Amino acid sequence: MNDGDKTRVLDVRDLEVHYDTREGPAKAVDRVSFSLRAGERLGLIGESGSGKTTVAMALMRLSRPPARIAGGEVLLADRDLLKLTDAELRQTRLRDIALVPQGAMSSLNPVMRVGDQIADAILAHRRDLNRKAIRTRIVEGLANVGLDPSVARRFPHELSGGMKQRAVMAIATSLAPKVIIADEPTSALDVVVQRQIIQTLGRLQDGLGAAVVLIGHDMGLIAQFSDTVGVMYAGRVVELGPVQQIIETPRHPYTRLLIDSLPGIRERKALRGIPGLPPRLVNLPEGCRFAARCPFAFDRCRAETPEQQTVASYHVAACHLYPQHDSLPPITASEDTA
């Protein structure tokens, strides 16, 4: 029986990433856990600085000083990526897990034709393929992201922003990875192109049967794409659950404020307007990282870090309101304007 769609392809457990600073470690990613099944789409959302890119880099084991993976596991099938040798890691990247990095321009080599860049990615793994087979794969790879075969002969500067992003997606998926991490693949593109790129990512993923982690700060775009949404705040996943539940009955106060701050979820606006600022990540006191901005905070929130609680089926929230409550209490007028 093929139960591939039920198989966990990525299991992230208690991932911790610190930036070493003169004042001590900044805990930019703190015990982040989530898992993905084949074909699943997880959207990871949070304000700027919440740790999304730091997670993406750690999932590829691309963290560089001052960033340091301080703990946890990244299980691809049953292998912990954090324990692989450098040679094993080179084989695993692109083939098992691939990153569509933030900023297409900076990830393309400006002095190399697009086709050669795809060929390089393939050749790093498939020395057995001859020129014709590689050529076929380049044309297929370009077609999969909606690009004409002629793009293979072009240099990055000859392409529009959207085409560059598609070219990056073609390189990242040239070895048919099982997991694709897409870090804000639409930032710096106009709204129409953004939607097209997300649709292309979806089609590409369907074709490959891959799982996707889509990182972004646009709840509309994330909601449109994802099956599951993880909400990050100051380095922690504060809520994780099915997209519809997250939108309709958010349990964590931060998620609720995030959604309430959107003029209309379908209008695809960026996050804005939660009063206050996230905490500094060095020398953090015990307690919930959101407590200072939370309309529901009580003494325990400032003293004890909340762990994830199951709040509904496949839905967790890291908040001391649970499991005592079924849902989030209403925000009163005075709290609303606080």
Ligand SMILES: Nc1ncnc2c1ncn2[C@@H]1O[C@H](COP(=O)(O)OP(=O)(O)OP(=O)(O)O)[C@@H](O)[C@H]1O
């Ligand atoms: N080189 C660094 N040294 C110290 N702290 C850093 C460094 N790089 C990032 N950080 C901190 O790590 C935290 C997470 O940053 P990260 O870039 O992962 O956030 P993000 O959610 O991806 O933001 P964005 O949406 O703007 O890309 C931030 O609070 C940032 O201040």
